[in-house]
Amino acid sequence: MEPDAISKQPNPGEADGKLVRRVCKGDRTAFDELIAKYQRQAVAVSFRLLGNSNDAMEVVQDAFLKAFRSLDTLQKPEAFGGWLMRIVSNLSLNFRRSRKVRQQLPLDDMFGATSGDESQSGGEWMSKDADPQHTLESREMGAKLQWALQQLPEKQRLAIVMFTIDEMPQKQVAEALECSVEAVKWHVFQGRKKLRELLKDVL
Amino acid sequence: MHQDELEFSISQYLDGTLPPLEATRVEETLASDASARAIFAEYQRLNHSLRAMPPAQVDWNAFSASISSKLAGEDAPVTTYRIGFGRVLRISAIAASILVVIGTSVMLLNRGSSKVEGPRISVATTAEPVIEISGPSIAVDPSPAVAVISIGPATGYTDSGRHSYEAIVTGPTRVVIASGTRGAQDSGDLPY
Numbered sequence: 310m311e312p313d314a315i316s317k318q319p320n321p322g323e324a325d326g327k328l329v330r331r332v333c334k335g336d337r338t339a340f341d342e343l344i345a346k347y348q349r350q351a352v353a354v355s356f357r358l359l360g361n362s363n364d365a366m367e368v369v370q371d372a373f374l375k376a377f378r379s380l381d382t383l384q385k386p387e388a389f390g391g392w393l394m395r396i397v398s399n400l401s402l403n404f405r406r407s408r409k410v411r412q413q414l415p416l417d418d419m420f421g422a423t424s425g426d427e428s429q430s431g432g433e434w435m436s437k438d439a440d441p442q443h444t445l446e447s448r449e450m451g452a453k454l455q456w457a458l459q460q461l462p463e464k465q466r467l468a469i470v471m472f473t474i475d476e477m478p479q480k481q482v483a484e485a486l487e488c489s490v491e492a493v494k495w496h497v498f499q500g501r502k503k504l505r506e507l508l509k510d511v512l
Numbered sequence: 513m514h515q516d517e518l519e520f521s522i523s524q525y526l527d528g529t530l531p532p533l534e535a536t537r538v539e540e541t542l543a544s545d546a547s548a549r550a551i552f553a554e555y556q557r558l559n560h561s562l563r564a565m566p567p568a569q570v571d572w573n574a575f576s577a578s579i580s581s582k583l584a585g586e587d588a589p590v591t592t593y594r595i596g597f598g599r600v601l602r603i604s605a606i607a608a609s610i611l612v613v614i615g616t617s618v619m620l621l622n623r624g625s626s627k628v629e630g631p632r633i634s635v636a637t638t639a640e641p642v643i644e645i646s647g648p649s650i651a652v653d654p655s656p657a658v659a660v661i662s663i664g665p666a667t668g669y670t671d672s673g674r675h676s677y678e679a680i681v682t683g684p685t686r687v688v689i690a691s692g693t694r695g696a697q698d699s700g701d702l703p704y
Binding site for chain 2 (some may be wrong): 332335337340341344345348349352353355356357362364366373374377378379380381434435450451454455469472473475476479494495497498501502504505508509
């Protein structure tokens, strides 16, 4: 049995620390580098939490603005990645709560269902072939996964999203969740266990 | 191994975060335990399904450009050094402690080295404050003090047999300084 190959990224902290210090000295281009580096990860996390790419982009934009404004308060510049993900996840969860209050918006492009253009939705399980049965099954599976994720407690959901889905390094996830690496392992396990129970019919 | 422990180990093994020794133990369990293999297989399928969810469709260049343009209107963050209230409190407490120690030391040193008593001030408290001033008594003559200065000839003009103007010009001067209770007119010894 082979364990899943999780991409082992080199510690980005040192480079981030240098960039943050450059920004604090007035070099705005350094922040552009940080945006380029983290925008995909930030949108991915927010997207998994919100299920809508437009909302996710709006939240991530706010998160970068917030991070820029309060960059001078960052105690450890090397921990920028985890800090930014904490801002992203907090803003996403707040956005989700306020959206719940306002109205229940459809999770449109998570499943490519409401866009009407399935070719725009990538993904392995999102069928690109013309088999309608397969497409329907994929959509159903996606909807179930999304539903199951929403049933998890916040920490477990964030741990699954950041570590299992977006494959962020455990240390960065720990920084984002403000807990230890061991706690991240535990949250992942607990989340996984719950998802297995919730999805036992489809797994 | 307890079921929950086993599942936790399988979860970590799947993620590749288990220490080598424990990973070997899990592999041995997986090789011999069908239920453990079933859990591992379900976790694997779950991982694959979660990772197969489609990513957000974003034009990354346009997205980063839009963030940068929004940031253009923002002031650059400036590193500031703030002393928090807690730190101020700590510093004040330390400073106060040092002052108390120094003050106590100085007092003890003074008490040990010097036997000379300093001035004592005693305050008697009564219902109403009273100030008494005492000193030597002076006998005061109730009559006003008078000083008479008269300038004139040493002898009276009647005695010398000369006219008074002669006595003034030629006679020796006489100075009488007297003090007494009586007035100068009462001296009876007119100078001219």
